[in-house]
Amino acid sequence: MSSPPSTGGLARRIGLLPATALNMSQMVGVGPFITIPLMVAAFGGPQAVLGWVAGALLALFDGLVWAELGAAMPGAGGTYVYLREAFQYRSGKLMPFLFVWTAILFVPLIMSTGVVGLVQYLGYLWPSMGQVSGDLVGLGLIALIVLLLWRRVDSVARLTTVMWGVMLLAVVLVVAAAYSHFDAAHAFDYPRGAFDLSGARFWTGFGAGLAVGVYDYLGYNTAAYLGSELKNPGRTLPRSTVTAILGVMVIYLLLQVGVLGAVDWHRMLDPGSAVYQSMASVVLEQAWGRGPAQVVTVLILVTAFASVLAGLLAGSRIPFDAARDGVFFRSFARLHPRHGFPMVGLVTMGLITAVGFMIGRHTDMGTLIQLLTTVMVLVQTLSQIVALTVLRRRQPHLRRPYRMWLYPLPSVLAFAGWAYIYVYADHNAPGRHPIEWSLAWVALGVLAFLLWARKERIWPFGDRQIHEQYAGASPDVPKEPVTP
Template identity: 25%
Template sequence: MPILNGGMRMNTQPKEDLKRSLGFWSAISIVVGTIIGSGIFFKQGSVLDSAGTSTLAIAAWVFGGVITLTGGLTVAEIGSQMPYTGGLYVYIENIYGRLLGFLAGWMQVIVYGPAIIASVAGFMSILMANFFGLGTEWRIPLAVITVLAIGVMNLLENKVGAIFAIITTAGKMIPIAAIIIFGLFWGNQHAFGQTVTEVQHATGGFGVAVLATLFGYDGWILIANLGGEMKNPQKLLPKAIVLGITAVLVIYTLITIGILKFLPANQIHRLGENATAYLAVKAFGNIGGKLLSAGIIISMMGTLNGKMITFPRIVYAMARRGDLPFSRFLSYVTPKGKSPVVATLFIVALATVMMFFFDPDHLSDLCVFTVYCFYLLAFFGIFILRHQNQGPRPFSTPLYPLVPLVAIAGGVFVLISEILNDPAGVVLFIGIVIVGLPILYAVKRMDQHRMK
């Protein structure tokens, strides 16, 4: 059992079969590309409705970004000491033990990963249907086709997905810059101080507004799942997480101000998920609006690609440990490209099923709640690691212990807000996570019988 500096014991990790080929720009592109997707474009209406005023809506996006950044700074220290494929699954296991580690992995591969992919694809299909002039009945087929196409692309070696991440991240900056510049310089509304008078009362309050923004910020931790495929991950992983989240926080705040300067609050409320598409046409005409919508669709494809790169790596890491049914198949990688093809197809299949049974907006809130249950464990984990490891660290969280405490407070805030807002959905998703325990027990019993 290897020992890190200062005597902290780590569980033995499986030998990595994946290529260490991801550099700085690939890592940054995956972080930014995975975060910036559907949330900032489709959550403006729901954030505003919950907040009640434009000022509180802007504050919600900033507050959500601060929570995310403190969480990223906290996890960056943990990740720099555990640069293995698997991310949160590996961190929780090494800090708290096998059982909680398994639940963290099970949560990501059965609930969170497929749900977030299905949610982003669902939001993107709304824009695609509008772009091609199709009816609402085409939304699910468009979402399924897109997920399948990106999944097939990720059956190739990881460089292909990384290159696509760089291209789509660069491409998504065009619609983002257009919305920010046009809104800030040509908008004639007051971004601050507007009230949504058409809503009798804020639908959920500031807490639910922040929860909605966290879907827009979500995805930052997924780069940790590629720790086993990075060059010098001890230094690169913290840098990618911190710089990526900081850039997104600034971009999101400017986009929100730009949209609120161009569209009145009541109109954003009426338009809901179509507010950004309406702004594109209103600001740039039919052709310009089409081009801007195409840029946003490309942006969301980049987000899907980032998630499709990372979640199969969790399946792979768990399968290598024999934690899942059919682990021998799920851990298969291609001989040349070293791509976890069966794990990728598994995630694609689960996401496709979820598209048919859940609304994307509802899915987005529930998957954020589910993953934050385990984020909180990781945030507390930094105190455990500091106690166990007194030696030098590749990266140290600045302003310790203040930053981890803010991350913990933010996580508790998220959980309480969603429990109060949707207790039935919370019980459903927690139940799906807990179902993993008897499955783990059954898998291990089967392994013991085979060994006999």
């Protein structure tokens, strides 16, 4: 099947291999180097490998949702367009607005975990660094990143390639070091009742581990945002998604099992221990000495810095694209008069990244992950799964180059998995109330939408217009608005 024509003058040049590499480069950053101890602590032992497998399955089921929506509406800008197309019949622009509203929160929170991890690993090179010094370093790095992005950026392809290469080198070195001193007695030293499926303890730990696992797999949908530049998106999207998830799962399992065989997992249960703070550095030092460990630590620091830089660059464009399309506040569509970048989005996400970093530093990484996943689950993952079903019914003639395998089973399983993570969020972050905070943020978003809608005189304060942009012979040919 030939590729449909693209929009915006963008050529369809990205094939299966680069699309898969792009997904994997966004999925594997500094995450596994800082979350393996979290996964072990959540499960309470080496059975933590279940978290990586379960996370991969949930990512796979949800990735098929992205594949169908992205193939049917390639290059549309991602979730906010899928929600706009599906929910416009009843709630106008409310759902796409809420997605952008929540993206302003969860994208920088994801970036803040990278800064927290960077400061943790910096502590290996700077053992005397205290709490206040670490806080100042992290805030200074966030300010530096915003300043570096305060200029015209024509392409991040080179940065992404370099980051991927540095990350891959760090992973290979850690895996090699771990397996060069591998002890199976440590790797498979399961505690009593580790697989007791009848106990509440197992399922509570499973919920916490699943949240950590899914956090580490985030990025499997990256190619969907570049649908207008993909060759044969109906084939490339599902294949690149599945291949990237399975490939990253293998990497995570190799890392997890290797680390468990190299160090005593009981040491990972102490948040103040060196293994918990800088796991990869400790593995390298035990295997090959201090010098190689310091080198790999520097590689991890570079990976963390570059991933936050690229993430804030891309994230700041989400509210800009939505505002330009009339789905969000107009102020976010303003460009810098000289350098031509979205100022408001960059500053807003930079500030929230700083707040998230301080939350992570003064609580724990697990709390930060619970906060970002709960707010993301409500308006992106669950809503997007519902959008798939709504579009199947509302727009049955929408051109779908790819249709989900075994529909609706994967979408039902994805919905159940995300709902499971959400329900257990409060229990996994005691005293932090991530569910209540996520509901409060969405409620505040609804209020912001009503104020914005009143000013713009759109639904519910004006006529509701239905614009089935992609219904027709070609997903790239928009249709005229129709009266409901």
